[in-house]
Amino acid sequence: MRAPGGPDARIGDVLLSVENVSLSFGGVKAISDVSLDIRKGEIRAIIGPNGAGKTSMLNVINGFYTPQRGRITFRGQTRSKMRPHEAAEGGIARTFQNVALFRGMSALDNIMAGRTLKMHKNLFWQLLRWGPAMAEEVAHRREVEEIIDFLKIQDIRRVPVGRLPYGLQKRVELGRALAMEPDLLLLDEPMAGMNLEEKEDMSRYILDANEHFGTTIALIEHDMGVVMDLSDRVVVLDHGIKIADGTPAEVKNDQAVIDAYLGVAH
Amino acid sequence: MHVEKQRPAGSALMHFLYLIFIDPFVQMAQAPDLLAQTLWEGLVSGMLYALIALGFVLIFKASGVFNFAQGIMVVFAALTLVGLYEAGVPAFLALALAIVVMFILAFVVERSVLRPLVGQPDIILFMATFGITYFLIGFGEIVFGGDPKVMITAPLYLPKGAITYHTLGGMVQLQKIDIAAAVIASLMVAGLAIFFSRTRIGRALRAVADSHEAALSVGISLEQIWVIVWFAAGLVALVTGIFWGARSDVSFALEVIALKALPVLILGGFTSIPGAIVGGLIIGLGEKIVEFYWGPLVGGGTDAWFAYVIALLFLLFRPQGLFGERIIERI
Numbered sequence: 030m031r032a033p034g035g036p037d038a039r040i041g042d043v044l045l046s047v048e049n050v051s052l053s054f055g056g057v058k059a060i061s062d063v064s065l066d067i068r069k070g071e072i073r074a075i076i077g078p079n080g081a082g083k084t085s086m087l088n089v090i091n092g093f094y095t096p097q098r099g100r101i102t103f104r105g106q107t108r109s110k111m112r113p114h115e116a117a118e119g120g121i122a123r124t125f126q127n128v129a130l131f132r133g134m135s136a137l138d139n140i141m142a143g144r145t146l147k148m149h150k151n152l153f154w155q156l157l158r159w160g161p162a163m164a165e166e167v168a169h170r171r172e173v174e175e176i177i178d179f180l181k182i183q184d185i186r187r188v189p190v191g192r193l194p195y196g197l198q199k200r201v202e203l204g205r206a207l208a209m210e211p212d213l214l215l216l217d218e219p220m221a222g223m224n225l226e227e228k229e230d231m232s233r234y235i236l237d238a239n240e241h242f243g244t245t246i247a248l249i250e251h252d253m254g255v256v257m258d259l260s261d262r263v264v265v266l267d268h269g270i271k272i273a274d275g276t277p278a279e280v281k282n283d284q285a286v287i288d289a290y291l292g293v294a295h
Numbered sequence: 296m297h298v299e300k301q302r303p304a305g306s307a308l309m310h311f312l313y314l315i316f317i318d319p320f321v322q323m324a325q326a327p328d329l330l331a332q333t334l335w336e337g338l339v340s341g342m343l344y345a346l347i348a349l350g351f352v353l354i355f356k357a358s359g360v361f362n363f364a365q366g367i368m369v370v371f372a373a374l375t376l377v378g379l380y381e382a383g384v385p386a387f388l389a390l391a392l393a394i395v396v397m398f399i400l401a402f403v404v405e406r407s408v409l410r411p412l413v414g415q416p417d418i419i420l421f422m423a424t425f426g427i428t429y430f431l432i433g434f435g436e437i438v439f440g441g442d443p444k445v446m447i448t449a450p451l452y453l454p455k456g457a458i459t460y461h462t463l464g465g466m467v468q469l470q471k472i473d474i475a476a477a478v479i480a481s482l483m484v485a486g487l488a489i490f491f492s493r494t495r496i497g498r499a500l501r502a503v504a505d506s507h508e509a510a511l512s513v514g515i516s517l518e519q520i521w522v523i524v525w526f527a528a529g530l531v532a533l534v535t536g537i538f539w540g541a542r543s544d545v546s547f548a549l550e551v552i553a554l555k556a557l558p559v560l561i562l563g564g565f566t567s568i569p570g571a572i573v574g575g576l577i578i579g580l581g582e583k584i585v586e587f588y589w590g591p592l593v594g595g596g597t598d599a600w601f602a603y604v605i606a607l608l609f610l611l612f613r614p615q616g617l618f619g620e621r622i623i624e625r626i
């Protein structure tokens with residue numbers, strides 16, 4: 030656990046808040062009237078049993094799903110829904126529960142794709158691969174190489190990602206999200222299916238990204254140990270309803286949370 | 296007695312097998328000039344099949360839509376070019392305007408068809424391309440009339456006549472327009488390949504082809520990519536229309552050539568650009584060779600069905616095609 034007791038200097042104002050968001054699919058209520066906020070610089074965990082609505086919440090935040098009700102305020106601007114493009118341009122990056130990589134491309138090209146919105150040189154220069162476009166490409170390549178070093182994936186940078194083992198795919202996906210230099214990073218179960226050692230590595234990358242780049246992180250994770258170690262605040266969903274919100278210690282001892290998990294985990 | 300009775304039956308079978316398995320190759324060896332001529336013709340029509348298939352592949356890769364309208368886009372592009380010329384527009388201006396029209400078409404399709412239907416099942420989008428097809432037929436007939444037109448070649452400085460080589464113990468004749476078609480089709484394919492491998496937009500297209508949601512999450516605009524691929528498919532359609540139109544004439548009957556793209560796609564894989572090219576060449580070459588050497592055995596007309604038989608065999612034994620990825624459902 031980090032920074033036990035006392036406010037943390039890393040953490041600032043509210044960066045994003047959702048208010049009274051409801052989302053349903055036909056008869057299924059995925060999210061019912063949930064409000065939560067994410068503060069600048071924190072690691073905010075979203076936990077809950079299977080089908081609780083965690084992934085749906087991330088999808089609302091980055092504009093994949095349109096909630097039927099509620100509001101989303103990001104950087105002080107309030108909307109009834111995000112659009113994926115607005116989210117990406119506003120500095121929201123994400124990874125997916127079931128790794129979503131560009132399978133045919135190399136690890137390097139995948140991470141390069143994270144720079145899409147940062148490249149500006151026009152088509153003419155790109156086709157010539159000369160002049161300003163080349164300089165731009167080189168500059169971005171340098172940034173991407175730094176991320177590759179950071180994630181220790183130098184030796185696989187040329188490998189088509191479809192051929193990589195699952196743990197490395199998750200790492201490349203994190204790399205692609207980091208390449209966007211996001212202000213808010215949404216991680217959907219980044220450690221699912223990993224062994225202990227891989228989990229420790231991933232935890233370190235997440236903490237480093239948070240501490241060194243100041244990236245705000247929203248993290249969905251089932252492993253309670255990891256959640257307790259990494260997060261500053263935890264929100265708990267169950268059947269689409271928010272049942273608890275607080276520090277890891279508070280949440281751990283909350284009766285509603287214990288009940289929700291008793292039905293599922295033990 | 297027995298032996299005597301069987302002999303005629305046996306030799307008829309032998310003769311039949313000879314006609315199928317030996318005689319065509321003897322003919323090939325004896326008249327290499329005819330073989331070369333047949334191969335050349337197969338190559339040229341194969342190239343045009345490849346171009347049509349390429350239009351399909353571009354759109355399928357980027358949006359998962361099987362574009363039924365690709366055939367009619369060939370006709371529409373060619374009609375626009377000829378129609379404008381007949382209305383008194385200079386040839387090269389007409390060509391430029393036809394390109395602009397294909398861009399407008401791509402834009403309108405994205406706005407009015409793809410965007411409202413995003414997230415719908417593939418079959419809905421497929422049906423929507425039927426809608427585009429019938430719209431283009433109706434619209435084309437209103438604007439340009441229903442009569443067949445003659446493709447303009449001389450005003451576009453496309454060569455006429457033939458080159459005759461006396462070689463291989465005979466002669467081989469290459470139509471100049473076919474040579475031009477081969478050269479321009481190759482340049483076009485090379486151009487597209489460079490565009491899609493070297494530019495940021497090309498990288499974005501490949502990203503979209505692999506995962507819509509991941510592409511969206513890094514800020515790639517699906518709308519922009521769709522306009523670009525439909526425009527690219529429109530350009531390919533225009534080139535195909537010019538050269539195919541020059542071999543017959545420009546009419547809505549041309550649309551059926553799109554049906555030839557289906558076997559090409561099954562052979563090459565729906566998502567593979569090299570597959571479209573190789574598949575097109577194989578079908579084109581195979582069709583001409585089979586018709587010339589084996590066609591007479593069954594009274595000709597094999598080119599009407601040969602491609603589909605090949606496609607059927609592929610469907611049975613290698614449904615993803617020569618180069619395609621496994622066929623997977625896409626969101």
Ligand SMILES: Nc1ncnc2c1ncn2[C@@H]1O[C@H](COP(=O)(O)OP(=O)(O)OP(=O)(O)O)[C@@H](O)[C@H]1O
Binds near residue numbers: 054059080082086126
């Ligand atoms: N696109 C969709 N269409 C229909 N129902 C959906 C869709 N997405 C989510 N749901 C439903 O919404 C509910 C919440 O799903 P969600 O994926 O958000 O849960 P989760 O908390 O992420 O679960 P898990 O821990 O299993 O990933 C589930 O009942 C799910 O079936």
Ligand SMILES: [Mg+2]
Binds near residue numbers: 083084085126
């Ligand atoms: Mg989930």
